[in-house]
Amino acid sequence: MNDTSPGAMAQLRLVESWLPLAQAECARYGWGYDSLRLEQLILLAAPSLRHAPTLLAARALLWHYQQRMERGER
Amino acid sequence: MTNRGGTKRSSWLIFRRRLALVRTLLRGPLPREGLIEAVNQDMQGQGYVGDVASALKHDLDALKDEYGCRVVYQRASKRYALEHMGDLALLDLPDTSLEALAFLEASFPEGAALPEHASIRDLLDRVLLLLPAARREQQRGRRAILSLQISDSPASRIEPTLVATVKRAIVQRQELSFAYRSPRADGATIQHRVAPYEIVFRPEGHVYLDATLLEVTPRDPAAPIPSPIHYRLDRMVPGSLVLLPTVLPPLRPQPAAYVLRYRLAPDVARRRDVAPHFPNSEIIYHDDGSATVTAITTNLWQARQTLLRYGSACTVLEPAELVELFRSAIRKMTANYESG
Numbered sequence: 001m002n003d004t005s006p007g008a009m010a011q012l013r014l015v016e017s018w019l020p021l022a023q024a025e026c027a028r029y030g031w032g033y034d035s036l037r038l039e040q041l042i043l044l045a046a047p048s049l050r051h052a053p054t055l056l057a058a059r060a061l062l063w064h065y066q067q068r069m070e071r072g073e074r
Numbered sequence: 075m076t077n078r079g080g081t082k083r084s085s086w087l088i089f090r091r092r093l094a095l096v097r098t099l100l101r102g103p104l105p106r107e108g109l110i111e112a113v114n115q116d117m118q119g120q121g122y123v124g125d126v127a128s129a130l131k132h133d134l135d136a137l138k139d140e141y142g143c144r145v146v147y148q149r150a151s152k153r154y155a156l157e158h159m160g161d162l163a164l165l166d167l168p169d170t171s172l173e174a175l176a177f178l179e180a181s182f183p184e185g186a187a188l189p190e191h192a193s194i195r196d197l198l199d200r201v202l203l204l205l206p207a208a209r210r211e212q213q214r215g216r217r218a219i220l221s222l223q224i225s226d227s228p229a230s231r232i233e234p235t236l237v238a239t240v241k242r243a244i245v246q247r248q249e250l251s252f253a254y255r256s257p258r259a260d261g262a263t264i265q266h267r268v269a270p271y272e273i274v275f276r277p278e279g280h281v282y283l284d285a286t287l288l289e290v291t292p293r294d295p296a297a298p299i300p301s302p303i304h305y306r307l308d309r310m311v312p313g314s315l316v317l318l319p320t321v322l323p324p325l326r327p328q329p330a331a332y333v334l335r336y337r338l339a340p341d342v343a344r345r346r347d348v349a350p351h352f353p354n355s356e357i358i359y360h361d362d363g364s365a366t367v368t369a370i371t372t373n374l375w376q377a378r379q380t381l382l383r384y385g386s387a388c389t390v391l392e393p394a395e396l397v398e399l400f401r402s403a404i405r406k407m408t409a410n411y412e413s414g
Contacts, residue, residue, distance in 0.1 A: 013249065013320040016288070017269070021323045050321040058324055 011043070018042045018049060025062045041066055091121050092133050096164070099145060099156035100200065106130065109154060137162070163206035172213055173220075175201065180218030188224060188275045191237050224277055231308045232281060239315045240283055240307065243270045247322040249288065253314035254305060263311055265291040269322050274304060281307045286327065302329045302373050329372040332393045338365045339387040351380050366391075374399060 022038045025031075033041065042049075045065035052058035091113060098104065098112040110130060113121040122129050134154070137143040142160025147153075167175070175198065182194045202210055243250040250270045253263040268285035275281055282304040290297055297303070338348060340363030348357050352369035359365045371377040378399045381388050390397050 010319055013267075013288075013318070017249070017320055017322050020327050021325065049323075052324060055323070055325045 014046055015039050015042050018046075021055075021058060022062055025059055025066075029063070029066075031066060037069075041069060044069060087117075087120060088133075091117060091129075092137060094121060095130075095133050096137065096143065096156070096159075096162065099154065100204075103148060103151065103153035103155035105151075105153050159203055161207070163204065163209075165201070165204035166206060166209060172209070172216065173218075175213060176216045176218040177220045177222075180220075181222040181224060186224075187232060187279065187281050191232065191234075191273070191281060192275065224275075224279065233312045236307065236310060236312050236315060237273070237281075239317065240270060240273060240310075243315075243317050244272065246317070247324070249318040249320040249322065250285070251314075251316045251318055253311040255309045255311065263314075264294070266305070267318070268303070268305070269300075269326070271326055273307070283307060283310075286329065300327060300329070304373070304376065331370050331372050332374065332377075332396070334367075334369045334371045334377060334393065334396065335391040336367055336381060337389045337391060338367065338384065339389075340364050342384060342387045352377065371396075378403065 019035075019038060019042065022042050026033050026038060031037075041062065045061050048061050048065070049058055052061055094113045094116040095109065098109055098116070101112075104112065106127075110122045110126055134145050137145060138160075141162035142158075143156065143162055144158035144160065145154055145156050148155055178194065179198055182188060182198070184190075184195055188194070202213065205213065240250065242248075248270075249267060251265065251267045254266050256262070256264050266287060267289035268283075268287055270283055270285045272284040273281065274284050284302065284304055286300045287297055287303050288300055290299070334352060342348070343359065343365035344363035346359050346365075348365050348367065350357065350367075350369070352367075352371050355367055355369040357365055357367050374393075374396050377396055381390060381400075382403065390400050
């Protein structure tokens with residue numbers, strides 16, 4: 001059953017907004033992530049992404065959190 | 075010698091402090107603490123020291139006595155406000171610039187949506203406030219000989235709080251949801267969730283929010299998601315706007331782009347001065363006086379509105395979706411006249 005609670009919907013919207021950029025970075029750096037892994041990356045980076053003032057900053061944050069994910073950090 | 079030098083320095087500091095005080099007041103009303111802080115920041119800590127309250131009172135009295143400045147204390151908000159500059163004219167302008175001011179005043183009249191919501195009237199009033207009294211009077215009597223012909227829909231049709239909420243959503247890069255009175259749904263309101271990007275004033279007098287549609291309830295098969303849409307602000311239902319917590323990426327997702335190609339009849343293209351209405355416009359003029367324009371568009375509805383102005387002098391060749399929009403519009407127009 002789909003979770004339609006406000007929290008789950010907010011999370012879905014967050015992923016929906018940032019997925020295109022995360023996908024582009026994934027393709028650029030050849031991470032080979034599937035949609036589930038990309039979603040994990042976005043959720044991990046979300047608190048910092050909120051404050052990213054520019055596209056470059058957002059890309060740098062995604063790259064940073066991807067490195068953390070690869071090291072198994074949370 | 076030391077005393078004389080000290081007095082000189084002190085007088086100079088007081089003069090600078092009073093100028094800084096006026097500049098601060100020109101930004102808008104402030105409480106006493108705000109004025110002191112701003113002046114001190116401006117003068118790098120050399121503004122108000124020691125008996126601060128007394129020094130501020132002296133400065134306000136001096137501005138009134140020496141220059142006729144009118145600074146009032148608003149009791150309700152506990153703030154000081156500059157109402158009139160008196161003789162303290164900080165700005166004068168050449169006649170050509172005054173002519174430009176008159177042009178702006180004539181083009182953006184008081185009470186109309188664009189000047190009010192873009193704060194143009196506020197800017198003009200502040201510039202006029204800085205002029206010497208004689209120049210201000212001269213400006214009042216000046217007749218504008220140039221003006222932009224912008225339709226002036228009344229500002230009262232759009233609530234300032236609504237505009238403020240939309241502006242905040244854009245600045246904070248937050249999703250926005252609102253109820254929208256769509257002309258297609260017999261006045262019914264439709265709930266939209268959008269990514270907001272810019273407020274656009276169009277020459278016909280309407281004010282739009284340029285946004286990307288993310289969700290619409292009930293679903294509308296004619297509105298693909300995501301798609302760029304210009305929402306009229308006066309059709310948003312006041313009180314329905316909600317800033318959602320989702321923060322948007324700093325880059326707008328690129329909407330689907332269409333190659334647009336249309337032919338213009340000799341009637342409008344013969345003089346070889348066709349306006350490039352769309353990005354990447356390439357215009358080829360033909361020997362018979364007609365022209366073919368190739369360009370890029372991301373908004374078919376907007377493209378239709380633009381090209382309809384040419385009337386029968388324009389034939390859209392592609393994309394097929396725009397050709398269909400034209401056919402549909404022409405069918406409806408024909409029906410309007412046949413039924414009459």
